[in-house]
Amino acid sequence: MIETIESFHIDFHQLIENSLNSIFILGEEGKIYYCNKASLKLLKLTSFEEILHNSLYNFIPTYIHVVCKERLNNVLHKQQAIDYIEAQMIRKDGEIIDVEVKTTPLKMGEEYYAQVVIQDITNRKLAMRLLHEKERLASLGQMAASIVHEVKNPLTTVKGFLQLLKRDHPHEYLNTVDSELDKALSILHSLLFVSKPDLLEEPLLEIDVSKKIESTVLLFQDKQDYVNLILDIKDAGRKIEGKRNSLLKAFFNLIKNAIEAISEKGTITIEHYYQNGWIHVKVTDTGIGVAEEQLRMLGTPFFSTKEKGTGLGLTQVYATIYDHGGDICVQSELGKGTTFHVKLPTK
Known part of the structure; x- marks a missing residue:
């Protein structure tokens, strides 16, 4: 019977250690006493030394610290289990991810700890x-x-x-x-x-996105007198399956939009890189920027921040990216510029 229990204990430890979910054991102030392998992968860490005995709050955005501390105190001091809730975490490279968290009290000896199960x-x-x-x-x-x-x-x-x-x-x-x-x-x-972008009967082809970006930038050579166009192409040669003309028009509209946002002289940086099955394209300008309350309206037909704009250019961009199974988001600050971040799934 003792051998069976010991064997079960070993298997149970391996089960936790190799779980697909990230598992943490926390104490006061979110101090991490244990985490499994999945936790390292979740936060893009390479060793346990980077996380053990640190606070989990180091990996949580500051704007939810108060809520997280209140819930942790309820678990540690009131032994109150907290069912799955949605939150966000910060990886080592600064990427913010969405997670689902479940927290339960765990008694070891005379002390109570918090067992936290996190799923990306x-x-x-x-x-x-x-x-x-x-x-x-x-x-x-x-x-x-x-x-x-x-x-x-x-x-x-x-x-x-x-x-x-x-x-x-x-x-x-x-x-x-x-x-x-x-x-x-x-x-x-x-x-x-x-x-209705699907009305365009265009065949699906293998497309090298980096080459299409480079060819699109050449169309704006006449703007180089007052706009400094910087190309930062990494992971060239990665391909997607898509509609060539629609994507070319989308990249053209993104760059054109960035140029029109610059009133006098400025810089536009176009980045291309591959990460986790997605091709990322970022178009960043040093233009006038967009007010926060207007950001969610971008891509809507006839909504434009330009005096004579129709808004249809960005509508085409959003429609094309979504039609290809991709995603697009935008960050902007008035007077400093705007970044459009496009993600397209690779083959």
């Missing part, structure tokens, strides 16, 4: 956000398509009669009206495309 749910949260954004864009697309058809038909009729009027009674004002009608019809066509 970053990919799950990303999938949910992508689904939400695709549903939002789909709803906007249906509404936009209806508006386009309702407005385009009478405008087309007006343009037809205008041609007849120009032929019989030529006048410079009629040429101006005709030109403005062409602009309106062009905007409607663009709106229809960005609201």
